[in-house]
Amino acid sequence: MSQDMKFSWGPTLGVLWVSQLWLLLLLFESGLVISEVPPHYWETPYSQPYFDNSSRREVTATVGQAALLHCRVRNLGDRAVSWIRKRDLHILTVGILTYTNDQRFQSLHSEGSDEWTLRISSPQPRDSGTYECQVSTEPKISQGFRLNVVVSRAKILGNAELFIKSGSDINLTCLAMQSPVPPSFIYWYKGKRVMNYSQRGGINVITERSTRTSKLLIAKATSADSGNYTCSPSSSDSASVVVHVINGEHPAAMQHGNSSASSLRSMWSPVPLLAITTTTAAVAVTWNWNLNWNWNWSSGGCFVASTALLPAALAKWCWSRSWSLS
Numbered sequence: 001m002s003q004d005m006k007f008s009w010g011p012t013l014g015v016l017w018v019s020q021l022w023l024l025l026l027l028f029e030s031g032l033v034i035s036e037v038p039p040h041y042w043e044t045p046y047s048q049p050y051f052d053n054s055s056r057r058e059v060t061a062t063v064g065q066a067a068l069l070h071c072r073v074r075n076l077g078d079r080a081v082s083w084i085r086k087r088d089l090h091i092l093t094v095g096i097l098t099y100t101n102d103q104r105f106q107s108l109h110s111e112g113s114d115e116w117t118l119r120i121s122s123p124q125p126r127d128s129g130t131y132e133c134q135v136s137t138e139p140k141i142s143q144g145f146r147l148n149v150v151v152s153r154a155k156i157l158g159n160a161e162l163f164i165k166s167g168s169d170i171n172l173t174c175l176a177m178q179s180p181v182p183p184s185f186i187y188w189y190k191g192k193r194v195m196n197y198s199q200r201g202g203i204n205v206i207t208e209r210s211t212r213t214s215k216l217l218i219a220k221a222t223s224a225d226s227g228n229y230t231c232s233p234s235s236s237d238s239a240s241v242v243v244h245v246i247n248g249e250h251p252a253a254m255q256h257g258n259s260s261a262s263s264l265r266s267m268w269s270p271v272p273l274l275a276i277t278t279t280t281a282a283v284a285v286t287w288n289w290n291l292n293w294n295w296n297w298s299s300g301g302c303f304v305a306s307t308a309l310l311p312a313a314l315a316k317w318c319w320s321r322s323w324s325l326s
Helices: 002-030 261-267
Strands: 058-062 067-074 081-085 090-094 105-108 115-120 129-135 141-150 153-156 161-165 170-177 186-190 203-208 213-218 227-233 239-246 271-279 284-293 296-306 315-324
Touching: 058 067, 067 081, 067 129, 067 141, 081 105, 081 115, 090 105, 115 129, 153 227, 153 239, 170 186, 170 227, 170 239, 186 213, 213 227
Parallel strands: 058 141, 161 239
Antiparallel strands: 067 115, 081 090, 081 129, 105 115, 129 141, 153 170, 170 213, 186 227, 203 213, 227 239, 271 284, 284 296, 296 315
């Protein structure tokens, strides 16, 4: 039964295949298939180069740290990728070749990769601006990238000069401001000596890269701990503070670990420096000269004249003058 079915269907299928093949040949020979297809049919958007928009279009870099602009081009084929500086239309690179005398600019590309990277070594603020990744299609296609080069500076919280009472703790906090990426390290120095690895007991350095913060803690400070302390992140300009560790003879001037030098102001009040009384038969003249210290010098006084017959002042003239040390 199955053999009968096989022989009965075999000739039918063969005739069907021959008929379809014959019809296709007629269509190709007549040009109907080719003439009905638009000339650009085979050049679909997927066969042309196009940009992968997953790349970051705005990049922030720190002065002195290499800046990288990543351009991804799909279906590049035999076209070339160029990097152009927008402000002066200067061609920086074509392919992996550099076309500028400024050797800080370099094109990076791995064989078989869709990524073409513009690398700028030791960028400066003047390098900020727009850079175009351009593909040599007809017409050309391009994609712009914005580069911002910033100066990253460290900052030590508090004043630039600190007064600490002997026996108190020194607590310094440093921030790596405007750093686009967390610093790989933050070193503390006292003078030229690295504090991170100090052999002195009671010193602790706590660095949190994610928050770009580092703390220097010195327990039970002594006069030997006085000096210039510097915070130096790997990707930022350093910052310094001068620490004075003072014995307890001036308690109002002490920080107790956290006050600024401005606490000195409260321990001074106007002080009479000079009082002169000159008496003649008719007139007594009194001069007063006071000094006030509040980070400023000031002096003042009054001229008073009186007589024995008229104890009330016949004349009074006062003056004042100040000088700022700031």
